[in-house]
Amino acid sequence: MARISFGTGGWRAIIGDEFIRANVRLLAAALAERMRDEGTAGEGIVIGYDRRFLSDVAAEWAAEVFAGYDIPTRVIRVAQAPTPLIMWTVKDLDLPYGMAITASHNPALYNGIKVFTRGGKDADEDVTGDVERRMGLLEGPTEDEIPSVPYARALSTGAIEEINTFNGYIDSIIAQVDMEAIRSAGLKVALDPMFGVSKTSLQTILMTARVDVEVINDRHDTLFGGRLPSPTTHTLQALKRYVVENGCDLGIATDGDADRIGIIDDLGNFLHPNQLLVILYWYLLQYKGWTGPVVRNVATTSLLDDLAARFGEQAYEVPVGFKWISGKMLETDAIIGGESSGGLTVRGHIAGKDGIYAAALLVEMIAVVGKPMSQIYAEITGQFDPHYMAETDFAFDPERKPEILDTLMVRRELPAFSEPVVRTSYEDGCKVYFADGWIIARFSGTEPLLRIFCELPTQERAERCCDEFRAFLGL
Template identity: 80%
Template sequence: MRDVARINFGTGGWRAIIGDEFIRSNVRLLCGALAQRIKSEGAQDPGIVIGYDRRFLSDVAAHWAAEVFAGEGIRTQVIKVAQAPTPMIMWTVKDQGLPYGMAITASHNPALYNGIKVFTAGGKDADEEITHDVERRMTQLEGAGEDEIGHIDYAKALAAGKITEINPFNGYIDSIIDQVDMQAIKDANLKIALDPMFGVSKTSLQTILMTARADVEVIHDRHDTLFGGRMPSPTSATLESLKRYVVDNKCDLGIATDGDADRIGVIDDKGNFLHPNQLLVILYYYLLKYKGWKGAVVRNVATTSLLDDVAKRFGEESYEVPVGFKWISGKMLETDAIIGGESSGGLTVRGHISGKDGIYAAALLVEMIAVVGKPMSQIYEEITGQFDPHYMAETDFSFPPERKPEILNTLMVEKKLPEFTEKVVDVSYRDGAKVYFEDGWIIARFSGTEPLLRIFCELPTQERAEAACAEMRAFLGL
């Protein structure tokens, strides 16, 4: 009997290497467990909606999943469009009032991965209570064998009306257009460069921006399951082509999205990469000052505390939560916050879906340039110039699998830490080991989506931030 413990949900769903753990039997096992939960709640109708990205096997795996839910007597809808962003799937869950949704995607992971994200009512990421329950049910199903999990051939289920194929594209696009100042964008005559990173954002973003009469030019939009040999993650290192394109073609902004379009990366008019931390600060400031919104901000433990300073300036609160967007969306609902996000590039704004949406975030950034009437580079400098400097150092370390228990024991059980040069004022073990300094912080935590240890540090100078990271790295022997 296989060890089902391999099928565990991380901070962004379940992800695994194709052909190793991402195989039909495991997809069916996970869906069978979720189907049991749905039936235990009496939620067979309205049921579930399933969408998928452009990764290898995503379309096939979506059929595997739909076959299980249909075979278990659950109303099953499949989003049948060439490019289905994850936020479109989440929006469909919210728009139709469905109890569950599912995306076949490994988001920004390397091309050899695929995975599954599960969503709940309102378009939220499934919380730990739900994912732990599904894992428990998988354990119970494990010994029964794949044939014991109900399933029906996709074509037969489609013909019998047990599976319905839908296209929510227009509704999703209209929901964003309704929340963005399209007239301001029309009046600004902007030129935008878009890099979908061979993912699924092109049609949606191009439609929104061209409806606002922006000039949109696209690179890296063909269907390539290897993502051009790059990680489909919008970072400074992966967006060199977009940087050059923006400068060479005198674009006002460059926008990139990750593989399933729930994360965003931005290149300003001078060809500089704007870190997601910077984008969050800019957008929060814009919503407060220019749009006149009121409300808190929610960030995770590895995201800039400059957001705290912005909140304080406007008499608002800033809330810190663990990594994983389910924590951000949950705290936003609890506090009626107006924006929430993470340093990895995901954010959401009050009034839209509760999950990450790189497409809506991109449209809002274009609106901001139009409304403020200044280049992105100038907007950022003017905003951050009002606050004390915050510099971030980020490092990822791979390690032999046998070292993980040792590192985990050192940090989280024995709670040992380096003798930092910076003065330590507090330590939190809520999510990894986070050390608070007098004027900054450092955190070491294991990634929930990749086999990595991540060390982030924020201090008033880049040199001090990098030095603190080096002290943590040396202490852990990385």
Template identity: 55%
Template sequence: MIKFGTGGWRAIIGEEFTKDNVSLLAQGIAQYVKNQVHDGKEKNEVGFVVGYDRRFLSKRAAMWISKIMAANEITAYLIHDIAPTPLIMYTVDCLKLKYGAAVTASHNSYDYNGIKLFAGGGRDASLEVTKEIEKILNGLTLKDIKEIEFEEGINLGKIKKIDPFNDYIDYILQDIDVSKIKERHLKILLDPMYGVAKTCLQTVLISARCSIDVINDRHDPLFGGRLPSPSAETLKKLRDMVVDRKYDLGIATDGDADRLGIIDEMGKFIHPNDILVLLYYYLLAYKGIKGGVVRNIATTHLLDRIAKDYGEVCYEVPVGFKHISQGMEKNGAIIGG
């Protein structure tokens, strides 16, 4: 049975992550999308963004999803190459679509794959949406799956290959004070952990005139035999190289590039909790932006203290990016994690 967790649906490849289950899930999502149209809740173009990472079967699964969307009269916008999850989310928002998905198991071990589902604005799909899709799935069988050939979908214009890379990079650069970064002449070591971050992150940093070296960037579905999740334990090589070769900074990302790990020039691992605290404080104290913050029950409570000092509110939600997204939207928060 397909069940959504805190970060989408994930399963072991060959056991539950199979063509049948991916196709069944795609059909369930397509039916949900069509229901929104029939109920008059969807007024814009009925389209669906599909992206994928470097895991085993990710590209093929993205094609399976695209074929099923096309067969259900939903235009599939298939990102033409491997893509970080934030790029896929950006594309959903940029194209003004209401739905999208990334084929990824994020920071899980190599034997997993999965699907993250996105809603309007590039946000993680809400609990209400995923519960409704699960209900639809309970009534579907393999015989209900609609599918066309990939090339037929291309020829009909129902599958469109897209390349949002340049727009995404420009979108990021316009919100960064590139001149300030250029002044530092930073020497940075990047570790994408065999994932999808290299091209985007390297392009942004080079645009800011940083000197960049990269490790662990080849295609390896086994992720070098380690968990593709940045932590003090998994970033020992990055830490040692930053110190030995005198880099200003080491940056690591997880398998689908929506998690971050930092090593400072002294070799200290900067925990994501600390990064979030620094970012929130920076927005309040240096940028003068007003607003609350959303954290889950496992995130540092130092955020509560900072929010209180600035007359703001820290909102607590359950674990899961979808709860963070909902909490930020509901409360007008400026950051969350």
């Protein structure tokens, strides 16, 4: 088994522990050998990176290896390169593979690599499994034989080319958004890039539409201001205050690599990603006149199912990991897909998460509907039975993981829930369906955590079921 393994969002590891030059080179070599064996090496690869510590250097480490394998290598040299920009570049240049050096929303001590396939999609398990197998074969003494060309030399010979695809990516979003509607709305938006890479992209799009944009937390800080670069109600307190104190119509935040989004409404309330998915699906159906299903993962609100049914559409449930979302969207021609963690995509754009496009679409929605965000969501949810979500993350002693796995997935034991159980699913973690809700316990694919989510008609019932699961597992 290779010493590097992919989770739901690529490979992520602690800097200086597993995220080291040798492992970056190993992963690049394994992918290069796959490209050589499948006959795509001549088409080339593109590499981009975020603002994390070592991201720019690691991009050079990987590029040197691809150059050593005589694979034409393009490196995106943009001061702030969001992951969706890299995915868009893979699609735009019709390349077989792309790579982003990022650990997305993980803490500052992490970095990692995401791999993309043709069309700008997240690599599926067939690809990542094959890369892991090839890494296992390369490990050991043969690692010293991995070919590479020093970056400066490869750049001078053309083996590595530095490119800037920013304008094309921005233009692709502008072409899909009703800029005229936004221009006429006179909106004021506060932007919190969370010390990540979204500022330039979002500011360019919104200012082009004559939005008054004010930015906080935009300096380059590899420690992300000492907080997790993930947009949640806890991490966006400063943005909440700014929106209310400055009379903004909306507050927009993105995670470290800008593929996830967080929203503060006009009243200073944090809108959960579940709510954003519902709002955007409703807008695409009701106002833009689109037709088609929605795709969500096992830990995302079933209110999407109710909304789909109201419009005569269908909701599809898939495992956690955006590769499952994008794959099912292509299969069913769904118009939107997303996760409760904050990632979503819309038909006609890239097949991966894009917080920048999602933010632009939400601004368009406010302009077109002509109502504050708080009022829009209240009017949508007022048409359905209530859905309340409780979300809990539990760190645990790594030695306990086999025991917990055995309890949940092998012996399939459950607590004595206060809610009547209708059925259970073990497709991705342990999901228990109640008569009017559900609860799921699953291990994070990116962090050493057990996550328990529950959705029921009241917050009290949802939190009680989470406590019952937690106590049962001794967490």
